[in-house]
Amino acid sequence: MLELAGLSMRYDMGGRPVSALDAIDLACPAGSLTTVVGRSGCGKTTLLRLIAGLQRPSAGEVRGRPDRIGYVFQEPRLMPWLKVHENVAFGLSQSLPATTRHARVSEMLEQVGLTAFADAYPSALSGGMASRVAIARALAPQPDLLLMDEPFAALDAFTRRSLQAELVQLWQQRRPTVLFITHDVEEAVLLGERVVQFSAGRLVGTHGVDLPYPRDPTDPDLLHHRRAVLARLLQDPHSQDARP
Numbered sequence: 001m002l003e004l005a006g007l008s009m010r011y012d013m014g015g016r017p018v019s020a021l022d023a024i025d026l027a028c029p030a031g032s033l034t035t036v037v038g039r040s041g042c043g044k045t046t047l048l049r050l051i052a053g054l055q056r057p058s059a060g061e062v063r064g065r066p067d068r069i070g071y072v073f074q075e076p077r078l079m080p081w082l083k084v085h086e087n088v089a090f091g092l093s094q095s096l097p098a099t100t101r102h103a104r105v106s107e108m109l110e111q112v113g114l115t116a117f118a119d120a121y122p123s124a125l126s127g128g129m130a131s132r133v134a135i136a137r138a139l140a141p142q143p144d145l146l147l148m149d150e151p152f153a154a155l156d157a158f159t160r161r162s163l164q165a166e167l168v169q170l171w172q173q174r175r176p177t178v179l180f181i182t183h184d185v186e187e188a189v190l191l192g193e194r195v196v197q198f199s200a201g202r203l204v205g206t207h208g209v210d211l212p213y214p215r216d217p218t219d220p221d222l223l224h225h226r227r228a229v230l231a232r233l234l235q236d237p238h239s240q241d242a243r244p
């Protein structure tokens with residue numbers, strides 16, 4: 001179980017304190033898929049960085065942080081001088097035997113449908129393919145916790161849809177705990193077992209989505225959940241300019 005207890009982050013902006021996160025309490029059971037939704041600047045990236053241990057909180061703590069954490073950024077951040085298979089292998093421990101490393105990379109490339117591009121350089125990939133490589137790289141070390149910071153935000157709607165479906169499949173096969181950040185309410189309810197709503201650094205609501213996977217984005221039940229999540233966000237005085 002990953003637990004956030006009173007997690008707060010205050011930045012100093014030229015002597016003026018800026019509260020990016022305010023006393024966040026949240027528990028994520030092992031193997032759960034939680035989406036976090038909120039408008040730009042509400043503290044979502046700060047939340048992931050604190051959970052990953054990349055930053056120290058001003059107050060509160062992260063409990064139950066596993067050793068193996070995968071992180072997927074909004075941009076794929078591949079290393080252009082390395083081939084696709086070398087990018088995927090990058091996060092694997094050097095202490096693993098070469099045969100295990102090779103097998104892990106091959107398996108991940110197969111799962112994201114990029115076996116034929118193993119020897120390509122990132123410059124030869126489309127945006128969607130590069131995102132797939134970034135997901136394969138994060139999953140190759142078999143993380144217990146997968147942190148995803150708006151990984152599909154820059155993709156076209158068709159590519160985003162297929163990557164959303166692939167992510168759900170990968171999660172169901174391996175069951176890491178997933179925290180998926182998005183500003184898109186539709187994506188949040190399509191993917192999450194539970195949607196956590198953020199506004200101005202505060203957790204303002206959690207909403208369970210009790211629908212089976214794979215989910216159909218046109219399912220009227222999903223629309224019902226989307227409305228409920230959006231209504232909670234719009235209720236908040238800090239979220240007046242949020243849009244569906």
Ligand SMILES: Nc1ncnc2c1ncn2[C@@H]1O[C@H](COP(=O)(O)OP(=O)(O)OP(=O)(O)O)[C@@H](O)[C@H]1O
Pocket residue numbers: 011012013018019020038039040041042043044045046047183
């Ligand atoms: N290093 C920093 N120094 C000062 N203020 C910061 C720093 N990083 C973030 N902030 C502030 O903290 C708040 C939350 O930022 P954060 O990047 O976590 O939000 P976000 O929800 O991820 O935004 P977006 O969706 O646009 O990426 C913002 O007001 C931002 O200006």
